[in-house]
Amino acid sequence: MSLSTSVQEQVSDTQIITASCPGGLGTVDAVTAYLYQQGCYINEINSFDDIDTQRFFIRIEFRPDRQSAFNRENFISGFKTKAASFDMDWTLTRKDDKAKVVIMVSKHDHCLNDLLYRYRTGDLKIEIPAIISNHPDLEELAKWHGIPYFHLPVNKDIKPQQEAMIWKIIQDCDADLVVLARYMQVLSSEMCQRLAGWAINIHHSLLPGFKGAKPYYQAYHKGVKLVGATAHYISDDLDEGPIITQGVETVDHSHYPADLAAKGQAIECQTLSRAVRWHIEQRVFLHGEKSVVFAK
Amino acid sequence: MSLSTSVQEQVSDTQIITASCPGGLGTVDAVTAYLYQQGCYINEINSFDDIDTQRFFIRIEFRPDRQSAFNRENFISGFKTKAASFDMDWTLTRKDDKAKVVIMVSKHDHCLNDLLYRYRTGDLKIEIPAIISNHPDLEELAKWHGIPYFHLPVNKDIKPQQEAMIWKIIQDCDADLVVLARYMQVLSSEMCQRLAGWAINIHHSLLPGFKGAKPYYQAYHKGVKLVGATAHYISDDLDEGPIITQGVETVDHSHYPADLAAKGQAIECQTLSRAVRWHIEQRVFLHGEKSVVFAK
Amino acid sequence: MSLSTSVQEQVSDTQIITASCPGGLGTVDAVTAYLYQQGCYINEINSFDDIDTQRFFIRIEFRPDRQSAFNRENFISGFKTKAASFDMDWTLTRKDDKAKVVIMVSKHDHCLNDLLYRYRTGDLKIEIPAIISNHPDLEELAKWHGIPYFHLPVNKDIKPQQEAMIWKIIQDCDADLVVLARYMQVLSSEMCQRLAGWAINIHHSLLPGFKGAKPYYQAYHKGVKLVGATAHYISDDLDEGPIITQGVETVDHSHYPADLAAKGQAIECQTLSRAVRWHIEQRVFLHGEKSVVFAK
Amino acid sequence: MSLSTSVQEQVSDTQIITASCPGGLGTVDAVTAYLYQQGCYINEINSFDDIDTQRFFIRIEFRPDRQSAFNRENFISGFKTKAASFDMDWTLTRKDDKAKVVIMVSKHDHCLNDLLYRYRTGDLKIEIPAIISNHPDLEELAKWHGIPYFHLPVNKDIKPQQEAMIWKIIQDCDADLVVLARYMQVLSSEMCQRLAGWAINIHHSLLPGFKGAKPYYQAYHKGVKLVGATAHYISDDLDEGPIITQGVETVDHSHYPADLAAKGQAIECQTLSRAVRWHIEQRVFLHGEKSVVFAK
Structure with missing residues (x-):
C-alpha cells in the first residue's frame, strides 16, 4: 500500500x-x-x-x-x-488539471453514459461544462450528473443559427475538447473547420470500410466477420479526419443488424473513451491527415 | 492421459x-x-x-x-x-479423410510456409497433390516437402493457355479445394466461375477497407491503427467473394509500410489457415454473397 | 430496414x-x-x-x-x-421473459453501473428486484434507477443474521439469478451451497492465476504483461467455481497497481455482463467443476 | 515506393x-x-x-x-x-547487426519451425550458429536451413557433462542469446545462473496460472476459457523468471487437451518470436524479478 x-x-x-x-x-x-x-x-x-x-x-x-x-x-x-x-x-x-470537455449527443446514450461514468468516478480527469443535443431525450441523465444540458433542435432551415449557438456555448465554456458522442448530424463545413483537430468523433465502423450511414446494415449485407469503431478528429470531411484509435470484435452469421449494432456499441464506448483519455493526457499529435499517438 | x-x-x-x-x-x-x-x-x-x-x-x-x-x-x-x-x-x-488441396502461389512464401508446416505436422488434415506458381522461387520449399511444383509463367498473351494448364492440374489432382496463398495474379472471369465457392483467397487487408493493390500503402497513408486480413471464397470479383474469417492487429505511427506488411503477413497466415481448417472440417456454407460458419 | x-x-x-x-x-x-x-x-x-x-x-x-x-x-x-x-x-x-436478478455489491460501482446501464437500455433483458450491499455508498445510484436498495452491514458477529436476511430477500424476490458484482465479502459455506450454480461472481483476475485478495498487487509484483477477469459460478470455494467466461488486456511496466486496477475494472464489467447475458439466454450448463457454454 | x-x-x-x-x-x-x-x-x-x-x-x-x-x-x-x-x-x-542466437529444442518443432522461417526470410535479424537438442528428431529441419545440429542426449547420470557440452557450444558460438524453444528439460541451478537474463524460455501457459508440467491438462480440468503462453527470461527457478510478453486465445468446452495444445502452440510461436524480436532490438531491460519492455 x-x-x-x-x-x-x-x-x-x-x-x-x-x-x-x-x-x-x-x-x-x-x-x-x-x-x-x-x-x-x-x-x-x-x-x-x-x-x-x-x-x-x-x-x-x-x-x-x-x-x-x-x-x-x-x-x-x-x-x-x-x-x-x-x-x-x-x-x-x-497532469492533474482537468480538461473542459463539451459533449454533443443525439438520442443514443451508450457513449455518453460511458463518458459520464468515467467522469463521475474520476477515471477520466475531465470537467463537463455542457452537454449539447438536438434532442431532449438525454436531459435527465445529464441532470443526474449535475451537468447543464442544452437542447438545440435543428433542421435545414435553422442549421446556421443552431451551429452558431453551439459554437457560442463551446466558447463560453472555454472548452479544451469537444466530443461528438454519437451526434448524428452532419456539421457544416465552417463548423468542421472551427473544430478541426480538437473535436473527436466516434464513427460506428472501422474506417475506411463503411463510411456514411447505417454501417451495421452495410456490414450485415457484406457478411463481415469483424465489426469495429473508429475514433478520429474532425476535419473538413466528417468521416475522414485523422484516426486516433480503433477497436474491433468478432461476429458471425447469426448476428442480424441489431446484434451487430449491440456489439458495435460496446466497442464504440471503449474506443471513444480511450481516444478522449489519450487526447487529454496529451498523447495525440496531429500530423497532416494522420496522427502520432504515444499510447498507453 | x-x-x-x-x-x-x-x-x-x-x-x-x-x-x-x-x-x-x-x-x-x-x-x-x-x-x-x-x-x-x-x-x-x-x-x-x-x-x-x-x-x-x-x-x-x-x-x-x-x-x-x-x-x-x-x-x-x-x-x-x-x-x-x-x-x-x-x-x-x-473426419479423418484428408482433403486434397491444390495451392497456388507467386513469390511470397509466408502463407505457403505456414500451410506446409501444418500439413507436415498433421495439424491440417490435408494432402497437397500440387503447388502451382507463376514464378520458380518457391520450388525448393515444395521439393523439401516432396510436393510436385508446377512453374507456369504467365503474361497477357498466354494467360488463357496458362489458366487452361492450371485447370487441368486441378482436375487431374481431383482437388477438393484450391487455396490462393498470395497468388498475385488476377484470374480470368471464366476461371473465377470455375473456382467459385471452392477456392479460398487471402486478401491482405480487412475487406472492404482497402480493395485492390498495395493495401499496406493505402493503410499507411490513411494512418489506420489496425491492420488485418480477410480469407474469402473466390467469386466473379476476386476481392468480393463470401468472407470466411478475418484477423486484425494493432499498429501505430511508427509502422512504415514495410512494418505494416510484416505485421500483416503474420495475420494473413493465421487467417488463411483458419479458413482452410474450417472449410475442410465442413464448417463453412456458402450463402449467397455471404457465408455461414460454425466456427471452433 | x-x-x-x-x-x-x-x-x-x-x-x-x-x-x-x-x-x-x-x-x-x-x-x-x-x-x-x-x-x-x-x-x-x-x-x-x-x-x-x-x-x-x-x-x-x-x-x-x-x-x-x-x-x-x-x-x-x-x-x-x-x-x-x-x-x-x-x-x-x-426468450422475451425477463430474468429476475438480485445484485450484491460493496463499494465499488463499476460492475453495478455497467449492469444498470444494460438493464436501463434493455440490452440485458432482466428485472432487478433488489440490490444488496454491506455499505450505503451505492444507494443513490440504485434509487435513480428505481430499484430497492438493502443496506445490510456485516461483521464477524452478525454474519449469520446478515446472510439470513440476504437469503430472505433473494427468496422474497423469487430471484432467478444472483450476481456478485464485486461483493467483497466471503460468504459462509452454507450460503455458498444455497447459491451454488445460480450465483455468478466476478473475480478480478484470470483464475487460477491470482486467487485471493489484491490480485492487482500480486500481478504488479510478478510483472505480468496481461491482466484479466473471470466470471464464474459460486461453489463451495468462492474462487473455485465453474468458469463461465474470462477476459484479458495487455499491460506493461508503466502500469502501477492503480493502473492495473483501472484496466482490470473495464475487463471485469465486460466479462461479468457477458456471463450474465449467456446465463439468462440459457447458454450455460453446469458440468461438474466446469461449464458448457454455447457462446454467441 | x-x-x-x-x-x-x-x-x-x-x-x-x-x-x-x-x-x-x-x-x-x-x-x-x-x-x-x-x-x-x-x-x-x-x-x-x-x-x-x-x-x-x-x-x-x-x-x-x-x-x-x-x-x-x-x-x-x-x-x-x-x-x-x-x-x-x-x-x-x-540496428542491422545480426544477433547470434543458439536455439535449444527437444522434439516439438512448432517454435523452432517458426523461428527458422523468420530467420530464413530475414524477418528476424539473427544468425543461428547452433541448434542443440537432447533428441535427434529435428536434425533434418536444421540441416535444410544449413545450421549445425548438436544432438546431446541427457539423463540424470550424465546431466553435468551434457550441460558442460551445451555451455561450451554456447561459448564457442559467442552467442548473444539462448532461446529455449520448448527444450523440455529442467536445467541445473548452475546452468540457470549462467543463462540468467540472456536466455528466453517459452512456458506453455499463462504464468503464474499453471506452472509445471502438462499445463494443457491442468487447464482442461479447470475448464478455463482462455489458454495462453508466457515468454520469460530464465532465472534460478525455470518457471519464475522475468516475464517479457504473454499471449492468449479463447477456448471452450469442446476443446479436449489435444485441442487446447494445438491452439496453445500457435500462441507459443507468436509469443516466443515476439520476445526474441524485442530482445534483439534491445527493447527489454531486466528489472529485478520483472522486465521493462519498450514494445512495438
Whole structure:
C-alpha cells in the first residue's frame, strides 16, 4: 500500500510537455537540456521522428525536483525563445488539471453514459461544462450528473443559427475538447473547420470500410466477420479526419443488424473513451491527415 | 492421459454430415431422425435458420454406435430420398479423410510456409497433390516437402493457355479445394466461375477497407491503427467473394509500410489457415454473397 | 430496414429449450422429434456430447409455426415423460421473459453501473428486484434507477443474521439469478451451497492465476504483461467455481497497481455482463467443476 | 515506393543505445546531450523512470547526421566516462547487426519451425550458429536451413557433462542469446545462473496460472476459457523468471487437451518470436524479478 501512497504523492505535481517541429539535429536536446537546467526530473519520454515527412514529435512527463524551486511562469517564458528557434508547436499541462470537455449527443446514450461514468468516478480527469443535443431525450441523465444540458433542435432551415449557438456555448465554456458522442448530424463545413483537430468523433465502423450511414446494415449485407469503431478528429470531411484509435470484435452469421449494432456499441464506448483519455493526457499529435499517438 | 487415448479411439470413425435447404418445419428432424434410425451417435450439432433469407443450415458430427453395423453406402442411398424431398444440398465426410488441396502461389512464401508446416505436422488434415506458381522461387520449399511444383509463367498473351494448364492440374489432382496463398495474379472471369465457392483467397487487408493493390500503402497513408486480413471464397470479383474469417492487429505511427506488411503477413497466415481448417472440417456454407460458419 | 421489423415480429414468441442427460443413442431425437411433432420451427441448435464424461447437452431456440396452435402447458406436460425416460434436466424459457436478478455489491460501482446501464437500455433483458450491499455508498445510484436498495452491514458477529436476511430477500424476490458484482465479502459455506450454480461472481483476475485478495498487487509484483477477469459460478470455494467466461488486456511496466486496477475494472464489467447475458439466454450448463457454454 | 527506398537508406546506419541506472536528475541529459554533441540524429526515444524502485531506463534509436563524421570507437570511449559517473549499465548496437542466437529444442518443432522461417526470410535479424537438442528428431529441419545440429542426449547420470557440452557450444558460438524453444528439460541451478537474463524460455501457459508440467491438462480440468503462453527470461527457478510478453486465445468446452495444445502452440510461436524480436532490438531491460519492455 505504501507504494501507492508514495506514487500518488510524487506524481501530484507532474507536468506534461509536448512539442513538434521540423526534424533536425538538436530538437531533442532543445527540450531535455532545458528540463535539466530547470531542475526537472523526467518520468517518461516518448519521441518519434518521422522519416517520411521529416517531422519530430516529443512528449515528456516530468516533475520539479524536490530541491528545485520550480516557477511555471519562468519555465514558460524561458522555453518560448528556445521553441521559437526550432519553429516548435508546444504545450505544457499539469497532469492533474482537468480538461473542459463539451459533449454533443443525439438520442443514443451508450457513449455518453460511458463518458459520464468515467467522469463521475474520476477515471477520466475531465470537467463537463455542457452537454449539447438536438434532442431532449438525454436531459435527465445529464441532470443526474449535475451537468447543464442544452437542447438545440435543428433542421435545414435553422442549421446556421443552431451551429452558431453551439459554437457560442463551446466558447463560453472555454472548452479544451469537444466530443461528438454519437451526434448524428452532419456539421457544416465552417463548423468542421472551427473544430478541426480538437473535436473527436466516434464513427460506428472501422474506417475506411463503411463510411456514411447505417454501417451495421452495410456490414450485415457484406457478411463481415469483424465489426469495429473508429475514433478520429474532425476535419473538413466528417468521416475522414485523422484516426486516433480503433477497436474491433468478432461476429458471425447469426448476428442480424441489431446484434451487430449491440456489439458495435460496446466497442464504440471503449474506443471513444480511450481516444478522449489519450487526447487529454496529451498523447495525440496531429500530423497532416494522420496522427502520432504515444499510447498507453 | 487415458482420456486422450479414449477420445482418439472413439472419434476415429467420426463422420460429418452437412445440409442446407429452404427453411421449413421438419428440416432438423429430417436429419436427426435419420441418424437415430441408422444407429448413429451424435457428438455435436450446429444449426442455423436464417430469418432474413429463410434458409436452413446444419452440421452434425456423429459416429456409428458400437452395436450398430454402419454401412456407408446404405446410409447414403437412404438419405438421398429424404434430402431430395427437402431440396437439400448435403455432404457426408469422414473426419479423418484428408482433403486434397491444390495451392497456388507467386513469390511470397509466408502463407505457403505456414500451410506446409501444418500439413507436415498433421495439424491440417490435408494432402497437397500440387503447388502451382507463376514464378520458380518457391520450388525448393515444395521439393523439401516432396510436393510436385508446377512453374507456369504467365503474361497477357498466354494467360488463357496458362489458366487452361492450371485447370487441368486441378482436375487431374481431383482437388477438393484450391487455396490462393498470395497468388498475385488476377484470374480470368471464366476461371473465377470455375473456382467459385471452392477456392479460398487471402486478401491482405480487412475487406472492404482497402480493395485492390498495395493495401499496406493505402493503410499507411490513411494512418489506420489496425491492420488485418480477410480469407474469402473466390467469386466473379476476386476481392468480393463470401468472407470466411478475418484477423486484425494493432499498429501505430511508427509502422512504415514495410512494418505494416510484416505485421500483416503474420495475420494473413493465421487467417488463411483458419479458413482452410474450417472449410475442410465442413464448417463453412456458402450463402449467397455471404457465408455461414460454425466456427471452433 | 424491413428486415429488422420482420425479424422482430418472428422472434417475439421465440422459446428456448435446454436439456442435459447421460449420453446415449437418441438423446437428440428425444428433443428434435418432439419439437417437430409439436409443430415447432427451430431457429438454432447447439448440442455437445462430452466424450470424456459421457454427458449430453443441448440448447434449441424455436418458435411455434404460424399454423400450429402452440399450447405451452400441453408442450410441457408432454415433454416431461420423454425427459424422464432419458433422465434429463431441462428448462423451457420464453426468450422475451425477463430474468429476475438480485445484485450484491460493496463499494465499488463499476460492475453495478455497467449492469444498470444494460438493464436501463434493455440490452440485458432482466428485472432487478433488489440490490444488496454491506455499505450505503451505492444507494443513490440504485434509487435513480428505481430499484430497492438493502443496506445490510456485516461483521464477524452478525454474519449469520446478515446472510439470513440476504437469503430472505433473494427468496422474497423469487430471484432467478444472483450476481456478485464485486461483493467483497466471503460468504459462509452454507450460503455458498444455497447459491451454488445460480450465483455468478466476478473475480478480478484470470483464475487460477491470482486467487485471493489484491490480485492487482500480486500481478504488479510478478510483472505480468496481461491482466484479466473471470466470471464464474459460486461453489463451495468462492474462487473455485465453474468458469463461465474470462477476459484479458495487455499491460506493461508503466502500469502501477492503480493502473492495473483501472484496466482490470473495464475487463471485469465486460466479462461479468457477458456471463450474465449467456446465463439468462440459457447458454450455460453446469458440468461438474466446469461449464458448457454455447457462446454467441 | 520512393518512401520505402528512402527509409531503407536512412536507417541503414541506425544505432541503438540503451542505458539504465539509479534515478536522478540529469540521467536523460547524460545521454541526449552526448548524442547531440556527437552529431547524432535521434529517430525515437523511450524512457521510463520507475517511481517504485527509483530506477531509470532509456532506449534511443539514432543515426549519425550526414554531415558528421561518426566514429564508433570515439563515441564509445567518450560515453564510458559519462556512463560511469551515473553508474549506468549500457549497450550500443548497430540496428542491422545480426544477433547470434543458439536455439535449444527437444522434439516439438512448432517454435523452432517458426523461428527458422523468420530467420530464413530475414524477418528476424539473427544468425543461428547452433541448434542443440537432447533428441535427434529435428536434425533434418536444421540441416535444410544449413545450421549445425548438436544432438546431446541427457539423463540424470550424465546431466553435468551434457550441460558442460551445451555451455561450451554456447561459448564457442559467442552467442548473444539462448532461446529455449520448448527444450523440455529442467536445467541445473548452475546452468540457470549462467543463462540468467540472456536466455528466453517459452512456458506453455499463462504464468503464474499453471506452472509445471502438462499445463494443457491442468487447464482442461479447470475448464478455463482462455489458454495462453508466457515468454520469460530464465532465472534460478525455470518457471519464475522475468516475464517479457504473454499471449492468449479463447477456448471452450469442446476443446479436449489435444485441442487446447494445438491452439496453445500457435500462441507459443507468436509469443516466443515476439520476445526474441524485442530482445534483439534491445527493447527489454531486466528489472529485478520483472522486465521493462519498450514494445512495438
